[in-house]
Amino acid sequence: MTNPPEPPALLATFDAHDATQALNWIAVTLHTIRGALDQPATEAASAWLHEGRDACRLTLQRGDPYLVTITHATTRITWTIHPVLYLPQATHRTTSITKCRTSPNPDTQR
Template sequence: MGRPRKQLGSLDAETAHQAVRWIRIAARTIASALDDDAFTEIWAWLSDDHQDALQALTKGEPCTLTVHDSRTTIQWTAHPVRYLKLSTRQGINLPACVEKYAQPQEQRE
C-alpha cells in the first residue's frame, strides 16, 4: 500500500468569519463523499459547532476541525497571525524611528 500521502494547502483570510466560512465551504463540498460517521460528524460542525471555532479565532486562539473517513483523515486548522502592515517611506504617518534607518542600497555583485 505504501506510505500515506499528505496534501497541504493554505488560504489567507482577513477575518475570523472569512476563515470559518472557507472551512465550512470546503467541508460542505466533500461531506457527501464521506462515510456515514464522518458525514454525521462534519454535519454537526457545519450546523452548530463552527460557532465555537469562530469564537476561538475571535479571541485570538486557533481552531481545528478533523474528520476521519474510512481511509482518509482531513484536517482544517485556522489560527490568527499578527503582523505589522508595511508602509512606504513616502507615507504621511510614518513612525518616528523611520529616520534612524537608511534607504536600502542596491545589491552589489
C-alpha cells in the same frame, strides 16, 4: 503485509483576513465534499456546520488556534485555523507613498 501509513501532507493553505472568512472557507469546503464522505464523516461535517462554528469563532476571538478534523475511511482531513497578527505591506497601488524628489531642495542650495 500492509503498507505503512503515509505521513501527513499539506495540500493547501488559505490566508483569511479574519475569523469569519476562515470559517466560511471551511464551511464551503465541507459542503463541497460532504456528498462524497462516508456516513460518520458526513455526520461529523454536519455537526460542525450546525454547531461547531460558534465554538470555533469564540476560540479564535480569544486568540487561540482551532482544529476541524473529519475522518473518512482511512483518510483524516484537518483544517488548522490560527489567528496571526500582522501589518500588511504598503504598496504603491493601495497607499499614498511620497515620491522621492527629483530636483534638489532650493532651501539647501547656497
